[in-house]
Amino acid sequence: MEAFFSQFEYxxxxxxxxxxxxxxxxxxxxxxxxxxxxxxxxxxxxxxxDSEIEIANWETSIGRSRSCDIxxxxxxTVSRFHAVLALRKEGWFIFDTESKTGVYVNxxxxxxxxxxxxxxxxxxxxxxxxxxxxxxxxxxxxxxxEVADFTNAARxxxxxxNSAFYLxxxxxxxRDRHCNICLPMRDISGEHAEVYLTRDGWMVSDLxxxxxxxxxxxxxxxxxxxxxxxxxxxxxxxxxxxx
Amino acid sequence: xATKKKKATHARRYRKPVKWPFWLLLMTLFxxxxxxxxxxxxxxxxxxxxxxxYGVYIAAEWIYFFVFGIILRRKxxxxxxxxxxxxxxxxxxxxxxxxxxAYTQLVAVLMGxxxxxxxxxxxxxxxxxxxxxxxxxxxxxxxxxxxxxxGDEINGARNWIVIGDGALSIQPSEIVxxxxxxxxxxxxxxxxxxxxxxxxILFAGACIGMLxxxxxxxxxxxxxxxxxxxxxxxxxDIKTIFLVCTAALLGGLGILTFRPYVANRFQTYRHVxxxxxxxxxxxxxxxxxxxxxxxxxxGIGNGRLRSVYAATExxxxxMVCEEFGIIIAFTVLLTFVALVVYSIRYSVAxxxxxxxxxxxxxxxxxxxxxxxxxxxxxxxxxxxGVTLPFISRxxxxxxxxxxxxAFIKAIDVRTYRRYDKIERS
Numbered sequence: 001m002e003a004f005f006s007q008f009e010y011x012x013x014x015x016x017x018x019x020x021x022x023x024x025x026x027x028x029x030x031x032x033x034x035x036x037x038x039x040x041x042x043x044x045x046x047x048x049x050d051s052e053i054e055i056a057n058w059e060t061s062i063g064r065s066r067s068c069d070i071x072x073x074x075x076x077t078v079s080r081f082h083a084v085l086a087l088r089k090e091g092w093f094i095f096d097t098e099s100k101t102g103v104y105v106n107x108x109x110x111x112x113x114x115x116x117x118x119x120x121x122x123x124x125x126x127x128x129x130x131x132x133x134x135x136x137x138x139x140x141x142x143x144x145x146e147v148a149d150f151t152n153a154a155r156x157x158x159x160x161x162n163s164a165f166y167l168x169x170x171x172x173x174x175r176d177r178h179c180n181i182c183l184p185m186r187d188i189s190g191e192h193a194e195v196y197l198t199r200d201g202w203m204v205s206d207l208x209x210x211x212x213x214x215x216x217x218x219x220x221x222x223x224x225x226x227x228x229x230x231x232x233x234x235x236x237x238x239x240x241x242x243x
Numbered sequence: 244x245a246t247k248k249k250k251a252t253h254a255r256r257y258r259k260p261v262k263w264p265f266w267l268l269l270m271t272l273f274x275x276x277x278x279x280x281x282x283x284x285x286x287x288x289x290x291x292x293x294x295x296x297y298g299v300y301i302a303a304e305w306i307y308f309f310v311f312g313i314i315l316r317r318k319x320x321x322x323x324x325x326x327x328x329x330x331x332x333x334x335x336x337x338x339x340x341x342x343x344x345a346y347t348q349l350v351a352v353l354m355g356x357x358x359x360x361x362x363x364x365x366x367x368x369x370x371x372x373x374x375x376x377x378x379x380x381x382x383x384x385x386x387x388x389x390x391x392x393x394g395d396e397i398n399g400a401r402n403w404i405v406i407g408d409g410a411l412s413i414q415p416s417e418i419v420x421x422x423x424x425x426x427x428x429x430x431x432x433x434x435x436x437x438x439x440x441x442x443x444i445l446f447a448g449a450c451i452g453m454l455x456x457x458x459x460x461x462x463x464x465x466x467x468x469x470x471x472x473x474x475x476x477x478x479x480d481i482k483t484i485f486l487v488c489t490a491a492l493l494g495g496l497g498i499l500t501f502r503p504y505v506a507n508r509f510q511t512y513r514h515v516x517x518x519x520x521x522x523x524x525x526x527x528x529x530x531x532x533x534x535x536x537x538x539x540x541x542g543i544g545n546g547r548l549r550s551v552y553a554a555t556e557x558x559x560x561x562m563v564c565e566e567f568g569i570i571i572a573f574t575v576l577l578t579f580v581a582l583v584v585y586s587i588r589y590s591v592a593x594x595x596x597x598x599x600x601x602x603x604x605x606x607x608x609x610x611x612x613x614x615x616x617x618x619x620x621x622x623x624x625x626x627x628g629v630t631l632p633f634i635s636r637x638x639x640x641x642x643x644x645x646x647x648x649a650f651i652k653a654i655d656v657r658t659y660r661r662y663d664k665i666e667r668s
Contacts, residue, residue: 005283012276013539013568019273020571023266023328027321028581030261032588058594059431067479084432086595088369095432113432 039157039242041087044070045130047121053129059086062124063099077101077125092116092133101125154202154243156181156195156232164242170196173234174207181239187211188235195226195241202226202243211235263320267308270328271301277335277543284544286339296338296345300331303353322652325578326645329633330355332575336555336562337636339543344636351638355645362421362649367659369430369595376426380446383422386415387453398553398628399508400459416454416462417639420608421646423450423466427473428601428650440474440483447474455498460508461615461627467491469608476600509625525551529561529620533569540568559631560617579613579632582606582651593654602654605647 044053053070061068063082064075072078079099086093095113096103104123105114116122118133154167165171165181172179174192183192189209196203205223206213213220214233226232230241278297287293304327311317330352338345366372395405397412405412426446447470454463475484499506515523515530532548535541546565548554554562563572586606590599609632616635619626630640632647652658 008276009280009283009542012280013542016273016276017539017568017570019269020328020567021574023269023273024325024574024578026266027261027324028578030321031581031585057591059596061431061435063435081435084435086430086432095435097432097435 039240042085042092042131042133044085044122045132047128047130055085059084061097072124072127075125075127078127079125082124090115092131094122099124154197154241156239157242159231159238159240165239167195167197167202170194172207174209183235183237185235185237188237192234193220193232195232202241204232204241209234261319261321261324263308263312263324266324267304270324270331271304273328274301274331274335277331280543281335281339284339284542286544286549287342287345289342292342292345293338296334296349299349300334300352303356307356317658319655319657322582322648325582326359326633326648329575329578330641332563332567332571333555333559333634333636333641335543336559336566336634340549340555340562341636347638348636348641351641354638355641358421358642359645359649359652362646363652363658366598366601366649366653369597372425372597373430373433376429379422380426383419383426384446384449384453386419387450390415391453391456394457400457400628402454402457402459402462414637414639416457416459417637417643418646419450420462420465420469420643423447423469424473424601424604424608424647424650427469427477427604428597428599429477431596434477434596440478443474443477444487458505458508460505461619461629464615464627465608465612465629468611469604472607473600473604476596476603512625513622515622523622525553525558526620526622526626529558530622533561533564536565536568538568538570540564540566540571542566553628555636556630557616557626557628557635558620559635560620563631563634575634576613576617579606579610583610586651586654589654592656594656598650598654601650605650609644609647 040054040056041058042055044055045051046053057069060070061081061084062070062072062078063080064072064078065080066073068081072082079101081097082099082101083103084095084097086095092115093113094103094105094110094116096110101124102109103114104110105116105120107121107123116131118131120131122129122131155164156167156171157164171181172191172194173181173183173188174190175182175184175188176190179191187210189207189211191207192209193213194205194207196205202225203223204213204215204220204226206220215224215226216231217233226241226243228241228243232239232241274297278293281287281293282290307323307327308320311323312320334345334348334352337348365375390402390404393404394401395403395412397403397405402414402416403412404415427443447466451463451466451470454460454466471484471488474487475481478484511518511522511526515526517523519527528548528551532546536546543566546562548558548561548565551558560572563575583603583606586599586602590603593599593602612629612632615624615627615629616631618624619629630637632644633641
């Protein structure tokens with residue numbers, strides 16, 4: 001017993017150091033590697049010149065000042081810090097931050113805050129903008145009538161136009177009409193690929209398509225687990241998986 | 244092509260969140276070998292205490308991970324793994340150096356975990372957070388005010404409230420740290436509506452002023468640093484920050500000129516070897532014994548620093564160096580730096596500026612405190628006796644650290660995400 005103890009004491013110093021360094025470094029590297037990727041969550045279209053402003057932050061400041069995220073520098077009727085567009089749990093909100101000329105939603109002046117939905121027109125001074133939510137912020141009800149928290153939902157983002165497809169249960173990708181994501185292209189099989197949920201998270205599997213499905217540039221054999229930011233390529237289309 | 248493929252798989256592997264069961268098992272192994280070392284060395288005489296403390300702590304870890312990982316199906320446990328690991332080192336030092344205070348420390352750790360979980364819940368709703376800011380500010384000022392009136396003086400600083408003959412002593416300034424960050428952060432629409440920093444400057448000034456009156460200079464310095472970070476993040480205005488810093492510097496010089504006794508607390512600064520048996524006793528011992536630990540440490544219970552006063556509180560860094568080795572000590576410090584870098588990188592994708600500001604303020608507070616501790620004991624900066632986050636013994640400080648880590652945890656959107664609500668149809 002004594003011999004064991006002395007051996008243990010001798011060895012454990014190195015083992016302890018090893019475990020500590022491994023554990024802490026693994027956590028630190030993991031923290032660094034999990035870089036958040038941002039995507040276009042909504043767009044504001046300036047109706048005066050049809051220019052599009054992409055919104056990739058949860059909170060965006062709008063005003064004439066240079067330090068605003070959306071700097072409307074040419075417009076004299078916009079206050080320096082005019083409004084804030086924010087995505088909250090319940091959806092998109094516009095806040096009037098004590099601007100002089102006020103914020104109007106669909107022609108109606110708001111007092112402090114107002115929830116906005118896809119297609120609303122918002123005016124700041126004489127700037128009129130149309131708001132398009134990119135599928136974000138729409139409260140989605142599931143079968144039980146519960147409002148699902150949209151920010152948590154898994155989705156496939158089409159990289160061509162940044163449109164999002166919300167995943168629920170399983171999702172078929174293919175050329176056939178009954179597929180959830182229907183891509184009418186010749187190089188895509190009738191039922192090309194499937195994205196579905198298992199106990200271990202979301203998986204992608206190829207349904208013996210002719211041209212194959214690629215996950216981050218690698219051909220998919222059988223089923224592969226999906227992680228946030230993975231890119232699924234089907235024919236000429238690419239989707240980014242987000243969760 | 245081959246290298247590209249390799250790169251892709253490499254990137255894929257790292258993007259996966261840490262597989263917590265494996266690392267938790269490894270961490271348990273670490274803590275069990277610490278326990279066995281204490282058992283062999285016999286520094287903890289009561290076997291019941293030893294096994295209870297470690298048993299309860301390891302059980303608490305597993306219960307936490309079981310509930311959040313398996314029942315609530317959360318991912319990303321890096322921050323918790325780091326916090327649990329550092330707390331485990333602190334618990335080991337306390338159990339071995341102060342056998343009779345092991346239970347108190349265990350209770351503090353458990354309370355810290357509860358604070359962490361409650362804070363995460365509070366932070367989950369942005370609206371609730373905004374409503375709570377004013378009451379929290381008032382409570383924080385009240386807590387400091389009460390300490391100033393009825394507080395007791397321990398080790399030269401009047402920042403303790405002792406209840407019932409030393410059975411329970413609380414350090415309100417530690418808990419106010421969490422409130423300080425909480426009050427400082429705000430959502431973007433709030434920042435834009437009230438663009439001036441006046442209210443927050445008044446709040447911060449009141450807090451720091453009261454800490455000065457308590458002669459708790461270390462904590463006052465930490466508050467001031469956090470204030471600078473928050474003020475800069477809120478306004479982005481470097482001129483105001485410069486002005487505040489200049490004012491503080493002048494104020495500090497004024498205090499040193501008109502109240503010279505303040506400087507007496509720091510008379511051994513840069514002269515510890517001349518007072519090696521007087522005021523510099525602890526620091527000189529720390530410098531000698533840290534080196535004797537070498538790369539891998541002497542093993543728990545074999546160190547000599549443990550016999551010096553306040554070994555596991557003010558000298559915790561030296562204890563880690565001597566008994567765990569300098570490799571672990573430096574990795575621990577690196578972790579604090581990593582938390583700051585993580586907060587900076589993640590702040591762009593946070594759900595609100597509230598979370599960005601809070602996480603960055605909390606992580607830089609932890610880093611600054613660790614730096615003040617390490618540079619203080621090694622005589623590079625004046626020694627103010629602040630604790631090393633998570634590792635030093637102390638209930639209030641433990642709860643403060645867990646509370647602050649909740650801010651860092653809340654910046655990540657995945658914190659509040661369930662991963663399998665829907666079954667496959």
